[in-house]
Amino acid sequence: MHEFRYQQGELFCEGVSVEKLARRHGTPLYVYSRGTIESHFTRLNLALKPLDHMVCYAMKANSNLAVLSTLARLKAGFDIVSAGELYRVLRAGGDPSRCVFAGVGKTEDEIRFALKTGIYSFNVESEAELNRINRIGISMRKQAPVALRVNPNIEAHTHAKITTGTYENKFGIAYETIEGLYGRASRMAGIHVRGIQMHIGSQITTVAPFARAVRKMLPLVRMLRDRHQLEFFSIGGGIGIVYRPALESGRRMWWDPSRKRIRPAGAASLPLTIDLYARTLVPLLKPLGMRILLEPGRFIVGNAGILVTRVEYLKRTGRKNFVIVDAAMNDLIRPAFYDSYHQIVPLRQHPKSMAGMIKSDVVGPVCESGDYFAKDRPLVPVREGDYLSIMSAGAYGFAMASNYNTRPRPAEILVAGKTVKVGRKRETIAELVRGEAA
Numbered sequence: 001m002h003e004f005r006y007q008q009g010e011l012f013c014e015g016v017s018v019e020k021l022a023r024r025h026g027t028p029l030y031v032y033s034r035g036t037i038e039s040h041f042t043r044l045n046l047a048l049k050p051l052d053h054m055v056c057y058a059m060k061a062n063s064n065l066a067v068l069s070t071l072a073r074l075k076a077g078f079d080i081v082s083a084g085e086l087y088r089v090l091r092a093g094g095d096p097s098r099c100v101f102a103g104v105g106k107t108e109d110e111i112r113f114a115l116k117t118g119i120y121s122f123n124v125e126s127e128a129e130l131n132r133i134n135r136i137g138i139s140m141r142k143q144a145p146v147a148l149r150v151n152p153n154i155e156a157h158t159h160a161k162i163t164t165g166t167y168e169n170k171f172g173i174a175y176e177t178i179e180g181l182y183g184r185a186s187r188m189a190g191i192h193v194r195g196i197q198m199h200i201g202s203q204i205t206t207v208a209p210f211a212r213a214v215r216k217m218l219p220l221v222r223m224l225r226d227r228h229q230l231e232f233f234s235i236g237g238g239i240g241i242v243y244r245p246a247l248e249s250g251r252r253m254w255w256d257p258s259r260k261r262i263r264p265a266g267a268a269s270l271p272l273t274i275d276l277y278a279r280t281l282v283p284l285l286k287p288l289g290m291r292i293l294l295e296p297g298r299f300i301v302g303n304a305g306i307l308v309t310r311v312e313y314l315k316r317t318g319r320k321n322f323v324i325v326d327a328a329m330n331d332l333i334r335p336a337f338y339d340s341y342h343q344i345v346p347l348r349q350h351p352k353s354m355a356g357m358i359k360s361d362v363v364g365p366v367c368e369s370g371d372y373f374a375k376d377r378p379l380v381p382v383r384e385g386d387y388l389s390i391m392s393a394g395a396y397g398f399a400m401a402s403n404y405n406t407r408p409r410p411a412e413i414l415v416a417g418k419t420v421k422v423g424r425k426r427e428t429i430a431e432l433v434r435g436e437a438a
């Protein structure tokens with residue numbers, strides 16, 4: 001699934017020692033494997049080959065230009081959520097005519113910029129937004145291509161902060177009102193109704209919610225396709241990845257985030273694979289004869305990146321062992337924000353077995369109790385100055401990083417084979433106060 005492996009006891013990203021990168025570029029440090037990104041994109045593309053399809057990478061997961069240009073070279077489309085992201089696509093050599101623009105709050109300026117650039121479709125999230133896009137289309141003497149985002153009211157069984165496809169969420173337009181709105185949209189002078197879209201949530205780890213949502217949408221999609229000559233159906237993103245690999249117990253186990261427990265991998269609870277996803281959905285979608293769009297973010301980059309950090313201090317209180325590291329919640333907010341699990345491994349493999357593990361809390365230096373990467377986690381014994389790798393940090397890692405506590409954001413490195421590219425330099429403290437006045 002990814003190209004971070006031990007070679008003679010040392011963690012490598014493809015052909016490069018991660019410790020060498022850490023020494024050369026400092027920590028905290030994001031390291032991405034280009035080969036892993038490419039293989040995820042290519043595998044997904046191949047699995048969907050029976051369909052006329054377009055994979056639009058949801059770039060909010062990781063919008064580094066080096067990552068984008070990697071995908072642009074593979075002719076990826078992009079799912080964007082702001083003018084800034086569209087600017088990044090252009091800077092990375094991406095094709096704007098393969099971009100879809102999502103989000104509930106598109107501003108006038110953003111709509112104008114996207115329409116001028118010639119994107120593939122606006123994914124419209126409300127009637128008010130449709131009216132605004134129509135007005136702007138007319139004023140620019142253009143017909144803005146749109147798809148209405150349908151809220152299928154399907155429970156995705158994922159974390160509450162990343163469930164998007166139920167009526168409790170701000171996203172999309174209620175299933176029951178879609179038909180009337182398509183009628184109105186088709187009569188608007190500044191609008192070209194091009195497709196229909198849905199997205200039910202993120203980090204979905206079984207195929208059932210996808211299948212249920214597609215099945216529920218099919219009659220509506222068929223009817224609107226015939227009535228309005230719709231060209232595409234976007235089934236959104238949300239393909240989950242494995243954050244917690246199989247335990248070393250011999251039995252295949254996996255962490256089910258929806259139930260918050262480890263489950264044995266049986267037929268009924270298979271972790272989602274691309275084959276299973278395609279095997280289930282392609283037969284449902286193929287008879288539509290439409291172009292199918294996908295908007296995966298996490299699946300493409302999640303396991304293609306790690307956050308490397310250095311142990312600063314060991315601290316033992318009455319009950320706990322704290323491993324204080326130089327990365328913090330501002331660098332990777334997922335544990336604090338989504339209660340998410342990240343595997344943590346040393347860059348140099350420890351000879352000790354599971355029995356020698358020490359239950360530890362891995363924490364950062366920020367003054368928040370939420371500033372942790374692991375709690376009560378069996379960890380190999382570490383010392384000051386050792387390096388650790390926080391795995392599966394390629395998606396919603398750097399992209400959600402902030403400067404909280406006036407901490408410069410980490411550098412980002414892209415490895416391809418034995419070559420190393422600095423995708424982004426480490427920020428300096430002086431850069432952090434640029435634009436401020438004392």
Ligand SMILES: *Cc1c(COP(=O)(O)O)cnc(C)c1O
Nearest residue numbers: 058199202237238295296297298
């Ligand atoms: C965030 C988002 C995605 C990507 O979700 P992943 O879980 O990263 O695949 C796709 N489409 C829309 C509309 C989104 O908001």
